[in-house]
Amino acid sequence: MTQTAAQRTARVVVGVDRTDAHDHAVLGAAFEHARRAGADLCIVHAIPPDDQPPAAPLDAAARRRRLTARHQHIQATTADLHHRVAHRGAHHTVLYDIRYGDPATAILRAAQHADLIVVGTRGDSSHGSPLLLGPVSQDVAVHATCPVLLIPTTPPT
Numbered sequence: 001m002t003q004t005a006a007q008r009t010a011r012v013v014v015g016v017d018r019t020d021a022h023d024h025a026v027l028g029a030a031f032e033h034a035r036r037a038g039a040d041l042c043i044v045h046a047i048p049p050d051d052q053p054p055a056a057p058l059d060a061a062a063r064r065r066r067l068t069a070r071h072q073h074i075q076a077t078t079a080d081l082h083h084r085v086a087h088r089g090a091h092h093t094v095l096y097d098i099r100y101g102d103p104a105t106a107i108l109r110a111a112q113h114a115d116l117i118v119v120g121t122r123g124d125s126s127h128g129s130p131l132l133l134g135p136v137s138q139d140v141a142v143h144a145t146c147p148v149l150l151i152p153t154t155p156p157t
Contacts (some may be wrong), residue, residue, distance in 0.1 A: 009039065009040050009093075010034075010037045010038060010039035010040070010115045011039055011040045011041075011042060011111075011113065011114045011115055011116075012030055012033050012034040012037065012039045012040070012041050012042070012114065012115065012116045012117075012118060013041075013042045013044060013107060013110050013111040013114040013116070013117045013118070014026055014027060014029075014030035014041065014042070014043055014044065014117070014118040014119070015044050015045070015046075015103060015106075015107040015117070015118070015119040015120075015136065015140070016043055016044070016045050016081065017045070017103070017120075017122075018045060018077070018080070018081070021153060022120045022122065022153045023084065025120060025151050025152075025153050026118055026119065026120045026151050026153065027043075027084075027085060027088070029118050029149060029151050030043075030118040030149075031085075031088050033116055033118065033149065034092055035092065037115065037116075038092065039092065039115060039116075040092055040093040040094070040095060041092060041093070041094045041095070042094075042095040042096075042097055042110050042111075042114070043081055043085065043094065043095070043096050043097070044097045044098075044106050044107050044110045045077060045081060045096075045097075045098050045103075045106075046098075046099060046100070046101050046102060046103040046105075046106035046107075047073060047074070047077065047098065047099070047100045047101075048100075049100050049101060070100060074098045074099070074100075077098045078096045078098050081096055081098070082094075082096065097110045103136045104135070104136045104139035104140050104143070107119065107136070107140050108139075108140060108143055108144065111144060111145070111146060112145070114146050115146055115147075116146060116147050116148075116149060117140060117144050117146060117147070117148045117149070118148075118149045118151060119136065119137045119140050119141075119148065119149075119150060119151070120134075120137065120150070120151050120152070120153035121133050121134060121137050121150050121151065121152050121153060122134035122136065122137060122153055133150070137150055
């Protein structure tokens with residue numbers, strides 16, 4: 001059975017990178033918009049894939065170990081994010097979407113039926129403007145099928 005627009009719960013998707021300065025600003029804006037809209041909040045974090053492929057094909061046991069390690073990393077990351085946002089209140093549903101892969105792709109997948117995406121700009125502020133977009137926020141802004149709220153954030157020093 002499909003939900004009609006009247007039955008569907010609003011959803012705000014927020015992309016986080018697990019850095020304090022970035023996440024504080026972005027999560028604050030996302031929680032506020034979700035609260036005002038009575039929306040569920042979906043927190044998305046992408047774990048970069050391994051840079052180096054294995055030197056030789058992995059046997060079944062090595063593949064299982066790698067998958068187990070990835071699953072444990074995802075669980076630990078989810079627990080960390082849950083701990084970071086627990087104090088912000090539970091007046092609406094908070095979902096966690098943690099996966100390996102490209103951050104923009106992960107955010108856009110999670111936002112297929114979203115009403116709003118919230119991401120930090122994370123641009124290069126050395127050019128005098130904190131509003132320059134980083135590669136993730138630019139990809140999300142260009143390819144999103146819903147409104148995108150860009151929150152200026154400063155990169156760590």
